[in-house]
Amino acid sequence: MNQPASAYFLEDRHDPNETHTLSVLVANEPGVLARVIGLFSGRGYNIESLTVSETESQKHVSRITIVTTGTPMVIQQIKHQLDRMIPVYRVVDMTLTGRAIERELAMVKVRGGGDNRVETLRLADAFRARVIDATTESFVFEITGNSSKISQFIDLMRPLGLVEVSRTGVAAIGRGPEGM
Amino acid sequence: MSETSSHNPNQMTGAAMIVRALADHGIKHIFGYPGGAVLPIYDEIFQQDKVEHILVRHEQGAGHAAEGYARSTGKPGVVLVTSGPGATNMVTPLTDALMDSIPLVCITGQVPTHLIGNDAFQECDTVGITRPCTKHNWLVRNVNDLAKVLHEAFYVATTGRPGPVVVDVPKDVQFATGTYHPPRKSDVHVSYAPRVKGDAAQIRKAVALLAGAKRPVIYTGGGVINSGVEASKLLRELVEATGFPITSTLMGLGAYPASGANWLGMLGMHGTYEANMAMHDCDVMLCVGARFDDRITGRTDAFSPNSKKIHIDIDPSSINKNIRVDVPIIGDCGNVLGDILQVFKAEAKKPDIKTWWQQIAAWKARNSLAYKKNNDVILPQFAIQRLFEATRGHDTYITTEVGQHQMWAAQFFGFEKPHRWMTSGGLGTMGYGLPAALGVQVAHRDSLVVDIAGDASVQMTMQEMATAVQYELPIKIFILNNQYMGMVRQWQQLLHGNRLSHSYTEAMPDFVKLAEAYGGVGLQVFKPGDLDGALQEMIKVRKPVLFDCRVAALENCFPMIPSGKAHNEMLLPAEANDEATAAAFAGGKALV
Ligand SMILES: Cc1ncc(C[n+]2csc(CCOP(=O)(O)OP(=O)(O)O)c2C)c(N)n1
Ligand SMILES: [Mg+2]
Numbered sequence: 001m002n003q004p005a006s007a008y009f010l011e012d013r014h015d016p017n018e019t020h021t022l023s024v025l026v027a028n029e030p031g032v033l034a035r036v037i038g039l040f041s042g043r044g045y046n047i048e049s050l051t052v053s054e055t056e057s058q059k060h061v062s063r064i065t066i067v068t069t070g071t072p073m074v075i076q077q078i079k080h081q082l083d084r085m086i087p088v089y090r091v092v093d094m095t096l097t098g099r100a101i102e103r104e105l106a107m108v109k110v111r112g113g114g115d116n117r118v119e120t121l122r123l124a125d126a127f128r129a130r131v132i133d134a135t136t137e138s139f140v141f142e143i144t145g146n147s148s149k150i151s152q153f154i155d156l157m158r159p160l161g162l163v164e165v166s167r168t169g170v171a172a173i174g175r176g177p178e179g180m
Numbered sequence: 181m182s183e184t185s186s187h188n189p190n191q192m193t194g195a196a197m198i199v200r201a202l203a204d205h206g207i208k209h210i211f212g213y214p215g216g217a218v219l220p221i222y223d224e225i226f227q228q229d230k231v232e233h234i235l236v237r238h239e240q241g242a243g244h245a246a247e248g249y250a251r252s253t254g255k256p257g258v259v260l261v262t263s264g265p266g267a268t269n270m271v272t273p274l275t276d277a278l279m280d281s282i283p284l285v286c287i288t289g290q291v292p293t294h295l296i297g298n299d300a301f302q303e304c305d306t307v308g309i310t311r312p313c314t315k316h317n318w319l320v321r322n323v324n325d326l327a328k329v330l331h332e333a334f335y336v337a338t339t340g341r342p343g344p345v346v347v348d349v350p351k352d353v354q355f356a357t358g359t360y361h362p363p364r365k366s367d368v369h370v371s372y373a374p375r376v377k378g379d380a381a382q383i384r385k386a387v388a389l390l391a392g393a394k395r396p397v398i399y400t401g402g403g404v405i406n407s408g409v410e411a412s413k414l415l416r417e418l419v420e421a422t423g424f425p426i427t428s429t430l431m432g433l434g435a436y437p438a439s440g441a442n443w444l445g446m447l448g449m450h451g452t453y454e455a456n457m458a459m460h461d462c463d464v465m466l467c468v469g470a471r472f473d474d475r476i477t478g479r480t481d482a483f484s485p486n487s488k489k490i491h492i493d494i495d496p497s498s499i500n501k502n503i504r505v506d507v508p509i510i511g512d513c514g515n516v517l518g519d520i521l522q523v524f525k526a527e528a529k530k531p532d533i534k535t536w537w538q539q540i541a542a543w544k545a546r547n548s549l550a551y552k553k554n555n556d557v558i559l560p561q562f563a564i565q566r567l568f569e570a571t572r573g574h575d576t577y578i579t580t581e582v583g584q585h586q587m588w589a590a591q592f593f594g595f596e597k598p599h600r601w602m603t604s605g606g607l608g609t610m611g612y613g614l615p616a617a618l619g620v621q622v623a624h625r626d627s628l629v630v631d632i633a634g635d636a637s638v639q640m641t642m643q644e645m646a647t648a649v650q651y652e653l654p655i656k657i658f659i660l661n662n663q664y665m666g667m668v669r670q671w672q673q674l675l676h677g678n679r680l681s682h683s684y685t686e687a688m689p690d691f692v693k694l695a696e697a698y699g700g701v702g703l704q705v706f707k708p709g710d711l712d713g714a715l716q717e718m719i720k721v722r723k724p725v726l727f728d729c730r731v732a733a734l735e736n737c738f739p740m741i742p743s744g745k746a747h748n749e750m751l752l753p754a755e756a757n758d759e760a761t762a763a764a765f766a767g768g769k770a771l772v
Contacts, residue, residue: 027371030319035311042312073500080497086316086336089371 015071019048020095021102021172022079023180027087028054028062035085036064045070045078049104049147051169061089065172067147092180099175105168106150111138112161120160127153138163190361194323195220195354198287201330203230204362207258209249209622210234211242215262216302217289220354234622234651237643239266241615243273244641247282248616251602252577253623254408256283256337263289264302267348268309272609275313277344279606280431281406283337284344286310292352293321306348315343321350323358331367340374341495342406374494378511383519385507386466386490390520391528393464395536396424399447402431402605403469403493403513405598411514412436412598415468418521423530425540427455429470430590431605438594444540445549448476449741450587453548453750454540459484460747461539467491469513472503473606482746492516548739548752549591558708560585560660560731564592564632567658570715574628577620579603581613581637584666584737589632611640614657618644621653628656628719635661636685645698648724656718658727662735663688670736674765675743695726704728 026032033052040047049067054060068078075093082091094100108129110120113136124131124141127149133140143153147170154165174180192200198221202210211234214222225233236242239261246257261270267288277284291300307319316336318329326349333345390396398419404411412435419426419442426436427444436443445452447459456478459465465487470476472491477483480502489505491498492513499508509516551561564585578593579602580586586603595601602620604612613631621629631638638659648655668683692702701723705714711729718725738753742764751764 027369031307031311034308038311073504077497077501080495080499084341084495084497086369086372 015073017069017071018075018095019067019069020075020093021100021170022066022068022082023092023094023172024064024066024082025089025180026062026064026085027089028060029087032062032087033064035087036066036082039081039085040066040068040078043077043081045074049169051171065170067170090180092174094172094174097174100172101175102146102170102172103144104147104150104170105142105144106154107132107166108141108143108154108157109138109163109165110141110157110161111163113137116160120157123153123156123160129153188359190359191357192360193220193224193355193357194320194326194349195224197323197326197358197360198330198349198354199224199228199231200360201327201334202258205256205331205334207231207256210258210260211236211245211249211619212260213239213242213262213266215264215266215289217263217291217351218260218266218287218354220351221260221287221289221349233260234618234647236615236618236647238641239269240272240611241618241641241644241647243270243284243286244276244609244612244615245619245622245644245647246284246286247273247277247280247612248579248602248619249623250277250282250284250619251405251616252599252620254599256285256334257619259284259286261286261288262302263291263306264304267304267306267346270346271309271313272607274310274344274346276604276607276609276612278313278315280604281342281402282344283342285333285337286344286346288346288348289354290319290348290350293350294352296350306346310346313344314346315341317346317348319348319350320353323353323356326353326358327360328367331363332369334363335368336372340372341403375496375510376494376512376515378492378509378516378519380519382507382509383516383523386509386520387523387528389464389488389490389507390422390424390466390524391531393424393531394533395458395461395463395539396422396466396531396533397444397458397462397464398422398424398426398466398468399428399459399470400426400432400435400468401429401470404432404435405469407469407513407515409598411469411512411517414514414517414521416440418517418524421521421524421530423533424466425458425537427451427458429473429476429605430603432470433590433601434595434598437596439596446590449478450591450737450739452591453546453739453752454543456741456747456750457543458540462487465489467505468517469493471498471501474502477502478741479744479746484747546752547754548750550753551735554732555708557732558705558711558729560588560662560735561592562708563658563660563711563729563731564588566711566715567630567632568593570712570719571628571630574719575624575626576600576628576630577602577617577624579613579616579620579629579631581631581633582608582610582667583634583637584662584670584735585632585634585660587667587737588660593632610634610637612637614638614641614655615644615647617655617657618648618653621648621655622651629654630656630658633657633659634666635659635663635688636665639689642694645695645700645724645726649699654722654724656725656727658718659691659729660731661688661691661728662731662733664733666735667737669734673736674761691726691728695724698724700724700726702726702728704730706730
């Protein structure tokens with residue numbers, strides 16, 4: 001077709017994007033997170049969310065949960081690229097297992113008075129958000145749930161005086177008795 | 181040496197551990213350049229004679245020399261450089277080695293641990309900078325971790341898909357005393373376990389496809405070379421057993437002999453017509469240790485549209501990266517080839533592919549590497565052919581720089597054995613060939629080592645001529661001097677309206693005088709008739725040679741798959757007149 005002259009083959013790929021949640025078990029050693037993040041930035045993969053913490057301290061194992069988007073071929077690449085890193089023990093595609101529970105925690109600060117205050121509390125109650133700090137003119141709510149529920153709550157708080165949000169990113173775990 | 185060694189022989193300084201580990205891994209040569217942050221290690225090197233240190237003139241040279249050493253021996257290449265600029269000068273060879281899967285162990289000095297993060301003199305974030313250009317890297321903060329890390333470094337570099345690693349050692353760790361241990365299995369991360377053996381069910385599927393093929397092709401790459409000499413042997417047996425045609429990437433040349441009956445020549449952008457057409461029209465493709473790189477596939481949506489593809493690779497991330505395959509087999513090429521061969525011999529017989537061979541013969545008859553003879557000027561293709569003839573009967577190793585000369589070398593020099601061809605394929609690093617030749621010659625003192633060079637590339641690492649002279653390494657730098665960055669000029673001609681922006685080299689040095697200035701030998705040839713004699717002289721001299729072979733300035737490298745085109749849309753030399761070329765590259769501003 002009419003592509004500009006180039007030493008490379010310039011082509012558009014039109015495969016639809018998918019969103020996948022990956023759980024990655026890694027040796028908890030200096031630089032390991034930088035390796036994972038560097039892989040994503042270096043190869044142009046998306047990170048929608050990333051959480052990491054040591055989960056088995058005696059074994060120095062950390063669990064990284066990454067939510068990413070890409071074509072099916074790119075998602076497969078991401079998993080292989082992660083898996084071949086030396087400190088990576090396992091990569092599990094939680095989305096493919098179809099049996100994963102995903103949760104995120106957010107703290108949401110809302111400022112306002114009068115009727116808004118009542119409305120804010122009413123909505124928080126409906127979303128099972130807990131008040132963890134309050135002043136005469138503000139609340140801080142703690143809310144857990146899947147990401148879309150949290151986003152929805154935040155959207156509702158916006159006209160009521162949303163000040164700021166701190167979100168943890170997604171953590172995921174499989175249902176049933178087996179570990180990953 | 182430290183006095184503490186009197187009671188426990190494994191008590192030693194970090195610097196001593198490094199030299200000891202090299203010896204324990206059978207390393208005979210290292211390439212390096214000293215500086216403040218590695219002086220304790222250099223002091224240890226001075227006091228022993230197990231490991232010979234080759235002093236280069238630029239750290240990049242050390243890196244490429246180690247690559248040449250590794251690629252020609254199958255053993256890891258080892259580099260020792262200082263912190264800061266020493267480490268950053270290694271970034272190009274590390275990236276080169278990563279792209280071409282070459283096992284390198286690079287030890288870098290670092291500022292003392294208490295100064296890390298302080299912008300200390302010659303400090304840089306070596307592990308940060310080299311993280312994306314190594315298979316793995318380590319910063320060692322405690323001398324008692326050093327032995328383990330060094331052993332793991334060798335293991336990681338040389339197993340699985342080989343690659344470069346960096347061990348960054350702060351100066352205080354080099355001075356500190358700790359406990360050394362010889363290599364042991366537990367030195368390696370349990371999370372690192374490359375798969376060597378192919379899945380038996382997949383191998384059966386592959387054999388079934390091979391046995392039923394009507395238009396098969398075997399497409400091999402650098403993985404076969406990396407897998408070791410045995411893999412090439414098995415590959416040849418498989419070709420013999422199946423009777424299939426075989427082509428290879430740039431990196432895989434020599435795995436199957438160029439004189440072999442089933443050889444189609446190299447494939448890809450500058451590959452032969454028959455190789456690319458066979459790839460396009462085949463019904464079964466067996467890809468062994470290659471990675472469907474963009475220089476190979478052309479337009480991916482038109483790549484070999486009607487074939488079932490089998491892909492053997494030790495690196496799962498190579499599978500389905502660019503091209504979807506039907507039967508992936510994760511494992512070491514040699515190991516899997518052995519299994520395929522065994523199952524094939526036991527359960528299948530040679531498929532009848534006579535009509536396919538007839539088709540291939542018709543493609544071959546197009547003579548896609550043909551060029552017009554010339555009695556007045558030396559054509560670069562002719563020069564390589566004469567070099568090839570002149571070196572027959574010698575124990576020859578070839579390295580190259582990057583550009584047209586590299587492609588002509590791949591097209592016209594026939595490689596009969598693996599590990600004889602060292603070229604920068606993935607990264608395409610100009611300046612690779614001269615230091616790589618040096619490394620090859622260190623490993624093979626009595627062999628003939630020739631760098632097929634371009635006039636522009638060779639000036640990027642020319643300073644290593646001094647290293648060659650110092651260590652009496654009689655490398656032969658055969659420069660196809662067209663006075664241009666020929667490959668750039670070719671693209672400008674074909675794609676950018678012949679606007680030759682900054683691709684002509686004015687003020688070309690006098691290579692003969694330059695050779696002499698270094699203490700080597702300079703040769704220069706202008707006429708085709710003088711070439712053979714000069715080549716004989718070059719081979720005879722037991723000194724480093726710069727051979728200034730003046731070739732036709734404007735020759736283009738054909739055949740060629742134009743950008744955005746498929747394998748069956750190649751431009752052949754015979755057809756590459758102005759209109760055909762214009763039509764082949766239609767669509768760009770080049771044609772304005
Ligand atoms: C370090 C580096 N810089 C730039 C390039 C881009 N490049 C590729 S080929 C080439 C020209 C090489 O010229 P020469 O060595 O004379 O070889 P020729 O093509 O003329 O045979 C250039 C500049 C490269 N490959 N490597
Ligand atoms: Mg040139």
